[in-house]
Amino acid sequence: MSYIELKNVSYRYPLAEADALKNINYAFEEGKLYGIIGENGGGKTTFCDLIKGLIPSFYGGDLTGEVFIKGKEIREWESSALASTIGYIFQNPFTQISGIKETVFEEIALGLENLGVEREEIIDRVINVVKQLKIEHLVKNNPNKLSGGQRQRVAFASIIAMETDILVIDEPTSQLDPKGTSDIFEIIHLLKEQGKTILLVEHKIDLIAEYADEVLVIKQGELITNGKTSDVFSDVNLLNEGVNIPQIALLSNDMKEQGKPFDTFAITRSQAREQILKKGSEKICH
Amino acid sequence: MSLEVKDVSFAYPNGYVANENLHFTIEKGERVAIVGQNGAGKTTAVKLLNGLHKPTKGDVLVDGTNTKDKTVAQISQYVGYVFQNPDDQIFNNTVKAELEYSFKHSKLTDEEINKRVERAAELTGIQQYMDMKPFDIPYSIRKFVTIAVFVALDTPYLILDEPTAGQDINGINRLAELMNILQGEGRSVITITHDMEFVADNFSRVIAMANKRIIADDSARNIFWNNDIVAESNISKPQIGELAEDIGSDNKILFRHELLEYLTRL
Numbered sequence: 353m354s355y356i357e358l359k360n361v362s363y364r365y366p367l368a369e370a371d372a373l374k375n376i377n378y379a380f381e382e383g384k385l386y387g388i389i390g391e392n393g394g395g396k397t398t399f400c401d402l403i404k405g406l407i408p409s410f411y412g413g414d415l416t417g418e419v420f421i422k423g424k425e426i427r428e429w430e431s432s433a434l435a436s437t438i439g440y441i442f443q444n445p446f447t448q449i450s451g452i453k454e455t456v457f458e459e460i461a462l463g464l465e466n467l468g469v470e471r472e473e474i475i476d477r478v479i480n481v482v483k484q485l486k487i488e489h490l491v492k493n494n495p496n497k498l499s500g501g502q503r504q505r506v507a508f509a510s511i512i513a514m515e516t517d518i519l520v521i522d523e524p525t526s527q528l529d530p531k532g533t534s535d536i537f538e539i540i541h542l543l544k545e546q547g548k549t550i551l552l553v554e555h556k557i558d559l560i561a562e563y564a565d566e567v568l569v570i571k572q573g574e575l576i577t578n579g580k581t582s583d584v585f586s587d588v589n590l591l592n593e594g595v596n597i598p599q600i601a602l603l604s605n606d607m608k609e610q611g612k613p614f615d616t617f618a619i620t621r622s623q624a625r626e627q628i629l630k631k632g633s634e635k636i637c638h
Numbered sequence: 639m640s641l642e643v644k645d646v647s648f649a650y651p652n653g654y655v656a657n658e659n660l661h662f663t664i665e666k667g668e669r670v671a672i673v674g675q676n677g678a679g680k681t682t683a684v685k686l687l688n689g690l691h692k693p694t695k696g697d698v699l700v701d702g703t704n705t706k707d708k709t710v711a712q713i714s715q716y717v718g719y720v721f722q723n724p725d726d727q728i729f730n731n732t733v734k735a736e737l738e739y740s741f742k743h744s745k746l747t748d749e750e751i752n753k754r755v756e757r758a759a760e761l762t763g764i765q766q767y768m769d770m771k772p773f774d775i776p777y778s779i780r781k782f783v784t785i786a787v788f789v790a791l792d793t794p795y796l797i798l799d800e801p802t803a804g805q806d807i808n809g810i811n812r813l814a815e816l817m818n819i820l821q822g823e824g825r826s827v828i829t830i831t832h833d834m835e836f837v838a839d840n841f842s843r844v845i846a847m848a849n850k851r852i853i854a855d856d857s858a859r860n861i862f863w864n865n866d867i868v869a870e871s872n873i874s875k876p877q878i879g880e881l882a883e884d885i886g887s888d889n890k891i892l893f894r895h896e897l898l899e900y901l902t903r904l
Contacts, residue, residue, distance in 0.1 A: 390806075391806045391807070391808055392776055392778045392779070392804075392805070392806045392808070392809065393776055393779075397776075443777060443804065499676055499677055499681070500676070500722055500723065500800070500803075501676030501677070502676065502677070523804055526800075526803040526804045527676075527722070527800065527803055527832075528676060528832060529674070529675045529676050529832050529872045529873065530832060530834060530872060530873050530874035531675065531872035531873075531874070532675075532676055532872065533832070534874075555804070555805065555806055555807075558877050591807075594806060594807060594808055595807070596806070596807040598877070599835070599876070599877050599878050599894055600877060600878075600881065602894060603878070603881075603894050603897060603898065606894065606898045607898070607901065607902075610898070610902050612901070612902060621877055621880055621881050621884065624881055625881060625884040625885060628881075628885045628901065629885065631904070632885075632904060
């Protein structure tokens with residue numbers, strides 16, 4: 353059984369003239385990391401809102417087709433049960449922070465309070481997650497006075513603390529420096545190792561190439577391409593669809609066009625490094 | 639004509655020191671990227687440039703005028719600052735009203751204002767959103783709305799705070815094109831960004847910050863290939879540069895065509 357399954361799903365926002373999602377069919381498997389990419393306005397965030405159950409319950413509009421989460425149709429889920437199954441990290445950390453809590457500690461605890469978790473356990477989970485995200489120094493600060501990067505980490509912490517099986521993450525690192533970005537991706541990787549199923553929207557294509565098992569490309573509401581990450585990025589024509597391609601994949605393509613292809617098409621830095629060093633040593637041996 | 643930052647330090651009223659001894663000059667028509675760790679003081683530093691903050695030590699001169707002698711409203715006619723979070727900046731009911739608002743006290747004719755607003759909308763690619771409510775359009779487009787405000791105002795200096803956050807490849811290309819056009823008109827663009835490929839592709843001069851200070855002011859190539867600076871400012875080389883280092887190239891490679899040339903010569 354698929355973990356999350358979409359069958360002939362189309363969706364139109366209230367008053368909209370066109371469908372925001374068009375006849376999407378896809379089955380997500382448990383424990384995998386899925387990269388969702390494509391140009392802005394193409395439907396990536398709508399897709400996330402759908403999986404999270406915000407469509408149609410919060411936004412209204414017309415949803416056709418079926419969405420199954422762990423075998424149960426999304427319209428049959430209680431919203432509280434869904435909230436403890438799927439965690440959603442918003443695109444804009446400025447939106448996610450509640451604004452009603454005076455300290456970061458309380459902000460992170462807020463979601464757990466709403467789920468009715470025991471007080472002792474809330475404290476334990478918050479302490480763990482602030483360590484994991486390296487934000488111990490922020491716990492007493494006012495969440496409304498944090499920098500963009502700090503807010504992004506706090507938003508992330510408050511969702512990880514919920515310990516949901518599925519995580520939908522919409523551009524978690526847009527405000528972070530490169531070091532902070534790789535810290536977040538280490539955590540995402542760790543969450544995957546723990547067996548979480550992760551749907552990740554991210555423009556930093558190098559990181560998608562490195563961490564995603566599979567990639568879905570959404571354009572104008574349609575799922576135009578999907579497959580194993582290495583297969584999707586070895587087609588450089590995707591550039592014409594408004595999708596960025598990792599520089600390393602473009603390099604692999606350049607080498608191919610120069611008549612000196614790598615043995616395997618590299619899409620990440622470590623793959624390319626291996627290929628280049630291999631080529632180098634072959635040359636010395638001959 | 640230039641923006642001069644002379645031995646500037648800044649402390650918030652509560653005593654927290656956010657910038658120490660900043661010293662640099664940005665010439666008319668120059669393009670500079672400011673990079674560095676979260677919390678290094680980048681945003682505070684650029685707020686000193688448009689007078690939102692006044693130095694607690696040292697001086698900031700805009701075309702020779704000290705920011706301490708002017709109001710923020712006066713300085714913002716010269717130095718446009720596009721906020722990191724567009725939602726901190728936008729407050730009008732339509733995108734068009736947002737662009738027109740800055741001309742409220744302007745002596746320009748309506749015709750001239752219309753012309754400028756239309757051009758700004760075109761350059762930032764937001765024409766189709768002009769009659770919409772700013773909060774009904776996507777975050778990445780809202781950012782372009784806030785940029786368009788200052789493009790229309792035609793400030794000689796423009797500061798963009800994290801313009802690449804959340805942008806797709808189309809948005810990044812539009813930003814690059816916009817900066818080229820502004821530079822062609824002799825305007826200076828100062829950009830804070832965490833996107834290292836965007837920096838390498840579009841900026842020859844880079845200022846790296848760490849711990850409240852400027853730790854380097856140099857070409858992109860020299861900064862990315864100085865590992866001490868990269869580590870101290872929490873930045874990274876663009877991926878092609880990292881790969882070049884992995885395979886032992888010492889040619890300070892940053893771009894794909896350079897690496898390709900190196901590899902095909904091997």
